[in-house]
Amino acid sequence: MVAYPGVHHLDVVGPLEILATTQFFVEGAELPYDLSVVAAKAGPIKASSGLTITADKSFSSILEAEGVIDTLIVAGGHGSSEQLTNPELLDFMRTMAPRAKRVVSICTGALILAEIGLLDGKRASTHWFWCPVMAQKYPNVTVDHDAIFTCDGNIWTSAGVTSGMDLALALVEMDWGHEVALQVARFSVMYMMRPGGQAQFSAHLLAQKAEDPAINEALAFILDHPGDLLTVTSLAARATMSERTFARRFKEQTGVTPAAYVETARVQTARVALETTEQSIDRIAVSTGFQNAERMRRAFHRHVGISAGDYRERFRMSREPGHPARAGPE
CATH class of the missing domain: 1.10.10.60 (Homeodomain-like)
Structure with a gap:
């Protein structure tokens, strides 16, 4: 999970909590997901709420590691606009995206994926308020204004805030099956699939x-x-x-x-x-x-x-x- 100053706290912890909850329902897998929060530097990051998130790994430590990663997620938030001109984060995403089996954005994290060209020719979603902005700024992206989340190839994008948890639940179903996802949904007091779109x-x-x-x-x-x-x-x-x-x-x-x-x-x-x-x-x-x-x-x-x-x-x-x-x- 990629975080940065001004990130939305729930964009980070919401999806990660859904993924982490699988540990109670996957038999024979003590830790179904090995989760990490990464940032330019390891250590505290102030979210837009004023709360602090701790990044346990730096960009450089991930870049130096060999092999592929399963899922690369970038969170959204008020600070995402500044990250569109942050070469350190953009270079990290450009380098790591080809090494990831799937790439995911939460909320306005989609703008970061669009900025590095990862959404060109693809269908994508973001927070409803930012959909017109993304459509205008990135005309090669087919913006779905109403979807809770989208999947186009190995690229997943979600709408605003809590929809990141819906997307994470869909990832759980893909990885561990419907029954595990259903148990995670029940445990988290969520619907397995939220009816309708963000409109x-x-x-x-x-x-x-x-x-x-x-x-x-x-x-x-x-x-x-x-x-x-x-x-x-x-x-x-x-x-x-x-x-x-x-x-x-x-x-x-x-x-x-x-x-x-x-x-x-x-x-x-x-x-x-x-x-x-x-x-x-x-x-x-x-x-x-x-x-x-x-x-x-x-x-x-x-x-x-x-x-x-x-x-x-x-x-x-x-x-x-x-x-x-x-x-x-x-």
Whole structure:
């Protein structure tokens, strides 16, 4: 695991904890993974949280060792931008990538892989906020804006923060089989495969992104009134703009069309209702603006990857706090 100053603490320890947990479930393997945190120098590294991570090996010690390594992982974080111009780290990654059986990035670590050309001609993901940046800066990369993680050849990339744990769980399944991965998921209180993509998590965050007050007001109105008639005509009228101007400015400020954002907001509101209420799916579909259950079903498949009914079955809160609706991931 490659770390550096300003790295996101969870990008480092989250995936490593998933890999380390295999030791409790792999028979005959006392240490299924030999894990190391590496940096320019061995010793303490201050993460973006202010907490300290200790690198137990230096770049030079890894470069001097002979042979291949199984998995080379680079973490993301606020400090990743500075690493894009750090020759020591970039040279290490360029040299070690061909010596690794697989190369993995967590969150904005994908930008580092893109910077050294490792993602050229490949499909990749990163944190949803940074997807447009990566797409613009590295046009030879096919950026998947919605994937929790991607695998293209021997290159694995993940979206933001906790998705690195989802990716690590997929590595465990590849290395040790489904049953071990399932036990690690249960032990870690995770789903074996998280439904849907990262777009489902960003509607409220996206509402904080726009700088234009009129667009901000439209975003807030959509989130507060998902059941209303939210056409470009009605929203443009609220913003006192022409439809064309509103649609253009909305996409400039948010990166998505008004219709796409409305659907995202409605799915998000419906998700909460499915998780926390006993309302019927038909009633939720009407109250969130989908008009009927079939339209909501199609929207859920687009955004979450499963039907609204399956989503409720998996995620509905139990009546007793602290207990899931189901015994565990399947």
